[in-house]
Amino acid sequence: MTRQTRRPHGNAKYHLEKCRCLACRKAVRDYENNRYRAMAYGRWQPFVDAEPVRSHVRALGEFGIGWMRVARLAGVSTGAVCKLLYGDRRRNLPPTRRVRPETARKILAVQPTLDNLSDRTPIDGTGTRRRLQALVAAGWTQAELSRRMGMNRANFSRIFVGNLIEVGTAKAVSALYDQLWHIDPVTAGVPEHRAAAARLIAVSNRWAPVGAWDDDQIDDPDAWPDWTGWCGTPRGRRAHYRTRTPVCPPCRQAATQQTAA
Ligand SMILES: [Zn+2]
Ligand SMILES: [Zn+2]
Known part of the structure; x- marks a missing residue:
């Protein structure tokens, strides 16, 4: 879209x-x-x-x-x-x-x-994409997620690339996320090697994990994921080095501001 x-x-x-x-x-x-x-x-x-x-x-x-x-x-x-x-x-x-x-x-x-909205109403898909990305980061494969949503792969993949989605899709993803975010995909039947591959896809795309999002921020396009628990603060950059995650833009900015001060 x-x-x-x-x-x-x-x-x-x-x-x-x-x-x-x-x-x-x-x-x-x-x-x-x-x-x-x-x-x-x-x-x-x-x-x-x-x-x-x-x-x-x-x-x-x-x-x-x-x-x-x-x-x-x-x-x-x-x-x-x-x-x-x-x-x-x-x-x-x-x-x-x-x-x-x-x-x-x-x-x-x-x-x-x-x-209250009709299921066909087009809306911004930012939060929906982040929820799916976080599930992939946890090891849920896209094949398994699309199967659970009863969607074919082509339509499912479109959620990741399009900016707009339908309200019905947003509701379905939100329900799926609430159901799966705390479950280990391997114990739920996703083969170990597939779960590992899903996690790698998330890492290479820098998709943030579930823990990086607050429920009240995940739908806000201006919000950044908190990868380290310190993101956006002067302590953020060190936390990234410790956890071996790439320094995120808010942490880079916080570090620059500190150097300037
Ligand atoms: Zn406008
Ligand atoms: Zn950060």
Whole structure:
């Protein structure tokens, strides 16, 4: 797949494709401000302005989450969300101007998490690739991983080279990772020599092992793996020499800064 889809720049592109351009960053700030203000407001008013709630539903639409799905996820009637967006056409009423805080709270609570997105939605594949690479570094062969995912090898290999993947793939890899990261592949039936070959592939590609990633960083394209436990600090470079791993860019930078100081 290509680097970016034709999805317009904005909140959804920021989160799904990790675009960091000015337009996307501004859209994220606007979105967060809108949601935060709407939630704070709802705490003490009998009725709240419907506009921020409406724009939240539209923001979810940019992620491919349609308003009927929003209603279902929020546990609000589809009629209420329909009136919020389009008004009551039969009675010729304009879109709702005020909503109950309870309704607003439920709708604002719906977030574009992986679980709420459609499986076909294209997203950035950085975290998914890192999870698979870490499993290979542990000795899981790509043949075994693709077999467990029920994927043919060609489609499986594409995850490693493409920038974008589908949400369904991200979820499947995430589940596989949670299942396998703490299991020794050889005891699980991967032949010893194949596991060794997989580890070598990871070393030659500098694929980081499971232990180098924090769960809250693995999906962030700007994050670096912590190979040594000291990466990015002045002690990092020595730690690389000790563990015989190539010095990583954050450690090289930390060392340069120390020399300059
Ligand atoms: Zn952008
Ligand atoms: Zn390092």
